[in-house]
Each structure stands twice: as C-alpha cells, then as structure tokens.
Amino acid sequence: MSAYDGLPGEWELVVGLEVHVELATATKLFSASPNRFGDEPNTNIDPVTLGLPGALPVLNEFAVELAMRIGLALNCTVQPSTFHRKNYFYPDMPKAYQVSQYDQPLNVGGHLDLPNGVRVGIERAHMEEDAGKSTHVGGTGGRVHGANHSLIDLNRAGVPLVEIVSRPDIRSADDARAYVNELRAILVAIGASDAKMEEGSMRVDANVSVHKPGTPLGTRCEIKNVNSVRSVGRAIEYEARRQIDLIESGDAVRQQTRHWDETDGRTHTLRTKEDADDYRYFLEPDLVPLAPSAEWVQRVRAGLPMLPAARRTRLSQATGQPADSEAVCSVVERGQDEYVLAVGTVGGDIGRALVHVKEAFADQPATPHVPAADLAALTTLEVGGKLTATQAKAVLAEIVANNGGDAAALAAAKGFEALDTSSLESLVDEAIAAEPDAWQKFCNGDGKAMGALVGLVMKASRGKADGKLVTALLNQKKG
Amino acid sequence: MSASKPTAATNTPTAAAIAAAVRAGTTKAADLVEQHLATIAAREPEIHAFNHVMADQARAAAAAVDAQASKGHDPGPLAGVTVALKDNMCTRGIPTTCSSKILDGWKPPYDATVVQALQQAGAIIVGKTNLDEFAMGSSTENSAFGPTRNPHDTSRVPGGSSGGSAAAVAAGFSQFSLGSDTGGSIRQPAALCGVVGVKPTYGYVSRYGLVAFASSLDQIGPFTNTVEDAALVLDVIGGHDPHDSTSIPQAHPSLTQAIQQDVKGLRIGRITDLPEGADPDVQERLEAAFDALKAAGATIVDVQVPAFTFGLTAYYLIAPAEASSNLARYDGVRYGLRVEAADTDAMYGATRAAGFGDEVKRRIMLGTYALSAGYYDAYYGKALKVRRLIHDDFERAYQQADVLLTPTSPTVAFKFGAKGDNPFSMYLCDTYTIPTNLAGHPGMSVPFGTGAEGLPVGVQILAGTLQEPTMFRVAAALERSMS
Numbered sequence: 001m002s003a004y005d006g007l008p009g010e011w012e013l014v015v016g017l018e019v020h021v022e023l024a025t026a027t028k029l030f031s032a033s034p035n036r037f038g039d040e041p042n043t044n045i046d047p048v049t050l051g052l053p054g055a056l057p058v059l060n061e062f063a064v065e066l067a068m069r070i071g072l073a074l075n076c077t078v079q080p081s082t083f084h085r086k087n088y089f090y091p092d093m094p095k096a097y098q099v100s101q102y103d104q105p106l107n108v109g110g111h112l113d114l115p116n117g118v119r120v121g122i123e124r125a126h127m128e129e130d131a132g133k134s135t136h137v138g139g140t141g142g143r144v145h146g147a148n149h150s151l152i153d154l155n156r157a158g159v160p161l162v163e164i165v166s167r168p169d170i171r172s173a174d175d176a177r178a179y180v181n182e183l184r185a186i187l188v189a190i191g192a193s194d195a196k197m198e199e200g201s202m203r204v205d206a207n208v209s210v211h212k213p214g215t216p217l218g219t220r221c222e223i224k225n226v227n228s229v230r231s232v233g234r235a236i237e238y239e240a241r242r243q244i245d246l247i248e249s250g251d252a253v254r255q256q257t258r259h260w261d262e263t264d265g266r267t268h269t270l271r272t273k274e275d276a277d278d279y280r281y282f283l284e285p286d287l288v289p290l291a292p293s294a295e296w297v298q299r300v301r302a303g304l305p306m307l308p309a310a311r312r313t314r315l316s317q318a319t320g321q322p323a324d325s326e327a328v329c330s331v332v333e334r335g336q337d338e339y340v341l342a343v344g345t346v347g348g349d350i351g352r353a354l355v356h357v358k359e360a361f362a363d364q365p366a367t368p369h370v371p372a373a374d375l376a377a378l379t380t381l382e383v384g385g386k387l388t389a390t391q392a393k394a395v396l397a398e399i400v401a402n403n404g405g406d407a408a409a410l411a412a413a414k415g416f417e418a419l420d421t422s423s424l425e426s427l428v429d430e431a432i433a434a435e436p437d438a439w440q441k442f443c444n445g446d447g448k449a450m451g452a453l454v455g456l457v458m459k460a461s462r463g464k465a466d467g468k469l470v471t472a473l474l475n476q477k478k479g
Numbered sequence: 480m481s482a483s484k485p486t487a488a489t490n491t492p493t494a495a496a497i498a499a500a501v502r503a504g505t506t507k508a509a510d511l512v513e514q515h516l517a518t519i520a521a522r523e524p525e526i527h528a529f530n531h532v533m534a535d536q537a538r539a540a541a542a543a544v545d546a547q548a549s550k551g552h553d554p555g556p557l558a559g560v561t562v563a564l565k566d567n568m569c570t571r572g573i574p575t576t577c578s579s580k581i582l583d584g585w586k587p588p589y590d591a592t593v594v595q596a597l598q599q600a601g602a603i604i605v606g607k608t609n610l611d612e613f614a615m616g617s618s619t620e621n622s623a624f625g626p627t628r629n630p631h632d633t634s635r636v637p638g639g640s641s642g643g644s645a646a647a648v649a650a651g652f653s654q655f656s657l658g659s660d661t662g663g664s665i666r667q668p669a670a671l672c673g674v675v676g677v678k679p680t681y682g683y684v685s686r687y688g689l690v691a692f693a694s695s696l697d698q699i700g701p702f703t704n705t706v707e708d709a710a711l712v713l714d715v716i717g718g719h720d721p722h723d724s725t726s727i728p729q730a731h732p733s734l735t736q737a738i739q740q741d742v743k744g745l746r747i748g749r750i751t752d753l754p755e756g757a758d759p760d761v762q763e764r765l766e767a768a769f770d771a772l773k774a775a776g777a778t779i780v781d782v783q784v785p786a787f788t789f790g791l792t793a794y795y796l797i798a799p800a801e802a803s804s805n806l807a808r809y810d811g812v813r814y815g816l817r818v819e820a821a822d823t824d825a826m827y828g829a830t831r832a833a834g835f836g837d838e839v840k841r842r843i844m845l846g847t848y849a850l851s852a853g854y855y856d857a858y859y860g861k862a863l864k865v866r867r868l869i870h871d872d873f874e875r876a877y878q879q880a881d882v883l884l885t886p887t888s889p890t891v892a893f894k895f896g897a898k899g900d901n902p903f904s905m906y907l908c909d910t911y912t913i914p915t916n917l918a919g920h921p922g923m924s925v926p927f928g929t930g931a932e933g934l935p936v937g938v939q940i941l942a943g944t945l946q947e948p949t950m951f952r953v954a955a956a957l958e959r960s961m962s
Contacts, residue, residue: 052589053575054575054686056722057724089807089824089827091823095807278851280804282800282801282804282850285801287725
C-alpha cells in the first residue's frame with residue numbers, strides 16, 4: 001500500500017491519465033521513413049519528416065489499424081475522424097505544426113478494468129504524429145533554459161502515436177500504477193506498441209487534483225516527464241500532498257503544467273494556464289477525412305487476441321489461484337499462461353507448473369524453450385511424491401539451463417531417486433528409537449520435538465526425504 | 480505603348496507538332512532549346528521572367544531526348560517541348576525560391592510530381608520563373624528579386640502571381656509553362672499577357688512538390704499559346720498521385736480528344752448578379768465571346784450565383800489562415816535564411832522579419848488573427864460557411880448551364896505601381912477568379928482580342944467539378960472564332 005492510499009483528513013485524490021504510445025508500425029505516420037528507435041540521429045528522414053517545402057503527408061493505413069485495435073481493446077466506439085493542425089513553434093517540430101485528431105477522435109467512450117475490479121473510463125484514443133527529440137547541452141537538468149545549444153534528432157518526428165485519455169476515475173496512486181501496467185499489457189498483447197516507458201514509446205502525463213468527497217472537483221495540475229511506473233505513483237503522491245498542503249495553509253491550487261523531477265522527487269512549475277499557447281487548430285487541408293468502413297472495423301475486432309484480463313481469468317480458473325495473485329498476473333504479463341495451460345494438456349500438474357513458470361521462467365520468452373512435456377514430467381514426479389519441492393527446483397534449474405531435459409533421469413543423476421514410503425518409514429522408526437525423549441515429548445504435543453525428529457530423518461536420508469511426508473508418518477505413528 | 484512587339488504565339492507550331500517532329504527525328508530538341516535560349520538571351524534582361532535559367536540542364540536534357548529518338552525509343556508526348564516552371568515547384572538540386580529571400584539558395588532534394596511527369600514525357604525545362612513572393616499578389620511586384628515586365632508593354636505588369644510563367648510564354652521563352660492558381664494566379668496573368676491559362680479542378684494535378692500557399696486552394700496548371708497545347712499538357716500532368724492525399728483517384732478523360740467536339744447545344748451561362756467593376760473594353764470582349772459561342776451553336780442562359788460577391792472576403796480569411804500555418808516552417812532552423820540572434824525565439828523573429836516581404840507578413844498576421852482563440856468563429860469559421868455557400872450556389876448554376884462566362888480580370892494589364900500602397904485595390908484584381916478556387920471547380924482564361932491600347936483581354940470559362948472536357952470545348956470554340 002502506498003503512503004497516501006489514505007490521504008490525510010477527508011481528502012480524496014482524483015487522477016486522470018493521458019498516455020502517449022508509439023505505434024509498432026514499420027514506417028512513420030505520414031511518410032515511408034522507418035519508425036525505428038535507436039538509429040543514428042537524423043537518418044530516418046525524408047522530405048515529409050523534414051517538413052520541406054512542397055512535401056505532403058499520406059496517412060499510414062497500418063497505423064490506423066493499430067489505433068483501431070487500441071480503441072476496440074479499450075471498449076471504445078470507432079468513429080469517422082479528421083486531422084487538425086496544432087500550430088506552435090519549436091525547433092524539433094519541423095512543420096511548426098503537429099497533425100493530430102482533434103474534435104473528432106478515431107476512438108471514443110471506452111473503459112479499462114483494473115485487476116482489482118476498478119473500472120476506469122476512457123474518454124478518447126486519438127492518433128497524432130510525434131515530434132523530434134531535442135537534447136539541450138550546457139544547461140542544468142537537460143532543460144532548454146540556460147543551455148548553450150540544442151541538438152535535434154528528427155528520427156522520432158512523424159512517428160505514429162495514439163494518445164489514450166482516461167476519465168478522472170482514478171482515486172489512488174496504486175490504481176494509477178495498476179492502470180498503466182494494465183494498459184501496457186493490453187498494448188503489448190494486441191501488438192500495437194512495445195510500450196517501453198524507458199525508451200519513451202509509452203509516456204504518461206497525470207492530471208491530479210484533490211477534493212473532499214461530496215464537494216466539487218479541485219483545480220487540477222498536469223504532471224509531465226513521468227518516465228516509469230514507479231514515478232507515476234511517486235509523482236501523484238507528491239503532487240497530492242503539495243496540493244493538500246497549499247489548501248490547508250489557506251492558498252489555492254493554480255491550474256498549471258508541472259514537471260516531475262525524478263532526482264529531487266518533486267514537481268516544478270512548467271507553465272501556468274495564463275501563458276498557455278493558442279494552438280490555432282484548424283482542419284489539416286493536406287489530408288482527407290478518415291472513415292473506416294464497418295467491414296474494416298469488424299475485421300480488426302475479430303482479429304484481436306484474448307486480452308490480459310480474460311487470460312488471467314482463464315489461468316485463475318485452471319489453477320485455482322486468484323486472478324489478481326502475483327503468480328497469475330506475472331505469468332500472464334509474460335504471455336506464458338498458454339504454456340502453463342499446455343503443461344496441463346500434456347498431463348502435468350497445472351498448479352505446480354504455475355509456480356515453476358512464475359519463479360524460474362522470468363527470463364524466458366512467452367513460449368519458453370523448455371518443452372511443455374518436460375515440465376509436465378517434473379510436476380508429475382513432484383505430485384507423485386517422487387521429488388521434494390527442493391529437489392524439483394534443483395532439477396528444473398538443470399532443465400531450464402539446457403532448454404529441456406528428462407526430469408526423472410536428471411533426478412537420478414543427482415541421486416534424487418525419491419525414497420519410497422516403506423524405506424522412509426524405517427528411517428522414521430530409526431529416528432524414534434534414537435531419540436525416545438523427543439518422541440515422548442512429541443506424543444505429549446510438543447511441536448518443537450517434531451522438528452528434531454524430522455531433522456534426524458532428513459539427515460539420515462541426506463535430504464531426499466519429503467518433509468511433509470515425514471510429518472505425516474510421525475502423526476500416523478502417534479496414533 | 481512600348482515599342483517591343485510580343486513574340487506570341489499564333490504562328491508558333493503546336494506542342495503536339497513539335498513533339499511529333501522530335502519523335503520522328505526530323506527536328507532536333509537541341510536546336511529547339513538553342514532557339515529558346517537565344518530568345519531568352521535577347522529579351523530576358525528587359526522582361527525578367529526568370530529567377531533561374533537552366534541553360535546547361537536544358538541542353539543536357541535535349542541531348543538525351545535526341546539520343547532516345549535516334550535509337551528508336553519514344554521520348555514521350557512532349558518530346559523536345561520547352562517548359563518554364565513557376566519557382567514554387569521543387570526541382571531536385573535546382574534553386575527553388577518562391578521569389579522569397581527566406582528560401583534564397585535553397586535546393587530541394589526532390590522533384591515535384593509534375594516535374595517528374597514532364598521529364599518522363601520528354602519536356603525540356605528551361606528555367607524557374609518569377610512570382611509574387613510565395614504566390615501572394617496579382618502583379619509579380621511582390622517578388623523579392625524584382626518585378627517581371629509584361630512582354631506586350633514593359634511599362635506594365637504581367638499580372639500575378641504567376642507573372643513570370645505568363646510572360647515566358649508570351650515572350651516565346653518556352654513553348655509552355657506551369658503556374659499555380661490559388662485565387663486566380665494562373666488565369667489573371669494569362670489574361671494580361673494574352674495567353675491561355677488553366678486552373679483545373681482541385682485535385683486534378685498533384686500538389687506534391689508545390690510549395691504551399693493555401694493548401695485547400697492551390698492548384699497547378701499550364702500557360703500555353705493555344706487551347707490544344709493546354710489540353711495536351713494537362714493530359715500529361717493530370718492524374719492521381721499517391722503522394723498527394725487530395726489528388727483525385729479516378730482517371731481523367733483525354734482533353735485533346737474533348738476539343739475535337741464543337742459546342743452545338745451547350746448552355747453558356749451569363750451570371751446576372753456578377754459583381755460589377757469590369758472596364759468597358761473588357762466587358763465589350765465578354766459580349767463578343769457570348770456572340771461567338773452563340774454563332775457556333777451554343778445557347779446563352781441567365782444564371783445567378785448570389786454568393787459570388789462574397790468570394791473575395793472569404794478568400795482573404797481562408798487563404799491567409801492556411802498560409803500562416805504553411806509558412807511557419809520557415810524558421811531558420813533547418814534550411815533557407817537564418818539570422819543569428821541571442822536565443823531561439825529571437826532567431827525566429829529576426830529570420831522571419833528579414834526573410835519575408837510586406838505582403839507575406841501582412842497575410843501571415845491576418846491569418847494568425849483569423850484562427851486565434853476568440854476570433855475563429857467570427858472570421859475563419861464564418862469564411863468556411865461562406866465557402867460552402869459559394870460552392871452550393873455554383874452547383875445550382877451548373878444545373879442550368881454547362882459553363883459560365885465572365886471576364887478574367889476587370890482590367891487589361893496595368894502600369895507598375897498603379898495599385899499604389901492599398902493592398903485592397905490589388906485584391907480586387909481577383910474578384911472574378913477567386914470564387915472558383917473556393918468551390919474547387921475548374922476555370923480557364925482564353926485570350927479574346929484586345930482592349931484599351933491594344934492590350935490583351937482574356938475571357939474566363941468556369942465549369943463544375945471535373946467538367947474540364949466541356950470547358951475545353953468552349954475554349955477551343957472561342958479560339959476558333961478568332962482565327
């Protein structure tokens with residue numbers, strides 16, 4: 001739980017998130033230049049990207065398709081749309097305007113359900129082009145103010161973005177984090193974006209306000225430069241505290257855009273409402289209206305894969321683990337739930353498979369290198385009492401290291417051939433004979449005495465005994 | 480009147496005839512180019528049609544065309560035909576200035592789609608022609624590199640903004656030329672220079688590589704000596720371009736075929752509520768045009784286009800609004816002029832203050848204002864509604880008439896400085912041409928005799944969307960009636 005999950009007094013936090021995601025297209029939104037992160041600066045450019053005189057945009061159809069996937073995955077309505085120009089001067093904006101869907105966004109009116117059941121409304125998810133990237137050299141903190149010069153990389157200029165705007169339905173920093181995580185999982189699942197906050201392919205702005213329930217919403221501030229899921233929570237918590245402190249000390253919150261500073265853990269004023277730019281939006285005359293046909297929308301809808309929430313439910317039902325348990329969430333996030341289910345299909349124990357995949361497959365792809373049958377064989381030995389949990393873990397480590405392997409043979413090679421019940425029973429009898437005092441105490445209900453007996457059996461078996469089985473035998477003999 | 484005689488056009492062979500001879504190898508493109516370069520050398524100093532004469536490139540291109548023809552390959556339907564390009568069309572490696580200091584020295588790394596089409600058809604580009612800066616003006620006096628003079632009388636303007644392209648054809652510097660028309664910038668100079676000028680339907684010709692003035696209005700078209708030449712050029716440069724989202728997808732019917740038909744049975748519309756202001760000599764030629772068409776078998780019908788009169792006002796909100804956005808990219812960051820200053824914002828200001836002329840600055844300010852928060856609805860928003868009205872009024876008129884006939888320009892070519900410092904009196908030059916751009920319809924100007932002081936007068940033919948074939952039939956009939 002976070003520090004401000006219960007805000008001081010009767011304050012309630014109100015958060016809406018604006019998330020920009022770069023679409024996983026091969027080329028840019030309006031030109032044939034590659035959409036690729038990490039290339040030499042200013043190599044993925046062309047007359048359109050550079051905003052050269054006479055160059056004209058042509059809409060990337062696949063970008064529209066990915067944008068529709070996002071909208072449909074977020075339960076939005078896909079509607080006819082138009083592009084506008086948002087006019088402003090900035091050196092990394094080559095045309096001095098950004099082309100963006102404005103009053104007629106492609107996707108409107110959806111929702112996203114968090115794993116804990118909270119439903120967050122989606123206002124809109126619209127398409128726009130990214131700007132280039134400026135690097136300010138010689139100032140402090142990478143800000144333009146005080147810099148000696150700026151370096152412009154236009155590789156990112158014209159990269160297709162979808163901006164997903166939530167309704168102000170989020171009431172805690174934890175839910176904000178959960179929203180970002182869930183959204184990212186959906187985006188990755190539908191192939192719309194790699195959604196990497198550290199590479200900037202997913203960027204989060206948070207609109208934060210505080211109020212007391214039953215009173216009107218407070219004045220909001222927009223927090224920018226939030227570059228990780230952890231920062232989302234920290235920035236919101238800091239900002240809520242700042243606003244509450246202001247109000248409680250008799251000041252008012254001013255509508256501002258604020259910059260989150262990761263190093264000092266504070267938000268700083270970027271600009272106030274009064275000096276907001278007038279973007280002079282007008283219909284982009286170089287593009288025609290976008291009106292996806294009903295057939296196209298239907299095709300995109302039909303092509304959507306099962307979404308993370310449904311996959312968690314499915315895995316939960318198959319394993320008996322709660323849908324919001326860490327095991328279910330992390331395995332679905334890695335896309336390894338199909339694999340866990342496959343282990344069950346080939347006769348393995350699905351509950352043990354979930355535990356093993358969660359713990360030992362973090363570095364494995366969605367379809368792990370280990371054949372499902374190999375993991376299935378391991379779980380069968382385990383539930384059959386042929387391997388202890390500790391032994392199974394050791395054998396699995398070998399299997400993972402070798403991208404597969406015969407669990408029984410590996411166990412044998414390690415000398416793990418499990419003790420059958422009769423030889424285990426004789427070891428238990430030996431232990432009782434060796435420690436009659438402990439046995440007497442155990443029979444009188446002293447729990448500590450059981451530990452000594454189990455330890456003796458484990459030692460005698462050189463770790464091959466299953467602790468649970470030993471305990472069961474001891475209880476059985478007690479009568 | 481000046482002593483210089485126009486070198487126009489009536490006796491020059493048609494582009495089709497030239498191309499046929501070059502394709503057959505009976506005429507050398509190299510010789511044609513030398514003839515044009517000689518004419519340019521003789522008269523260009525007094526006319527100043529060009530920002531840039533491409534003598535070396537023209538000779539090389541002509542040699543390539545001749546080599547193709549001699550090997551039996553077809554160099555194309557415009558083989559060896561010379562063309563001058565308005566200097567707002569991008570030419571790879573060749574300066575493209577828009578007659579503005581802000582683009583002085585800039586060489587595009589790519590060719591406009593029309594340039595590629597012309598080159599593939601075997602046409603020879605001889606140079607880039609002068610214009611009002613960024614195509615804003617009606618006299619070519621707004622060029623940062625000095626005005627172009629009218630070949631019929633060098634004390635007079637050639638019209639504008641495509642004044643250089645109109646003058647180039649009128650002076651015989653090239654067989655034809657291309658201009659761009661946002662509010663009359665092809666048709667008005669065509670009228671003042673006594674040549675044919677066509678503004679096609681919006682989307683008929685690709686705008687890719689045309690430096691934008693007002694994107695929803697700009698359209699490329701030809702200046703030619705004859706209606707037949709104009710038809711041939713449009714057949715070459717028209718058509719869908721995947722690089723221009725606003726270009727019309729369907730194929731265009733051949734205009735060279737269309738002009739074979741006469742005008743019998745066509746309904747020629749006379750706009751009875753046309754704004755007044757045309758000089759009597761111009762009005763007299765318009766009446767003569769109606770008579771000629773009637774004599775050729777057409778019928779004259781009266782129509783009304785009530786919103787026509789609001790065109791000028793709507794245009795001077797919509798075009799500057801788009802221009803204010805289109806011209807924002809000239810900021811000194813990536814190409815063209817940069818005036819160094821203390822910080823980025825100051826550099827923008829200094830660069831744009833030094834790089835743009837007065838008329839361009841005036842329109843950027845006007846357009847910025849019209850789009851601003853709090854003013855949008857009253858200005859830009861209302862202008863868009865008027866635009867819709869104009870379009871609808873025209874559409875109604877075209878249910879009664881196949882084409883409409885108006886003056887192209889209210890006057891013949893005027894003297895330099897005649898419009899003084901009052902921008903509005905210059906704007907009135909485009910009263911008759913602007914509404915068509917707002918409607919997205921085609922229009923063309925055909926020379927139809929002379930008016931005051933023997934200066935050329937043009938008659939404008941307007942038609943509905945993609946009605947170029949009908950418009951050209953009427954143009955050809957007017958031309959025939961003069962011979």
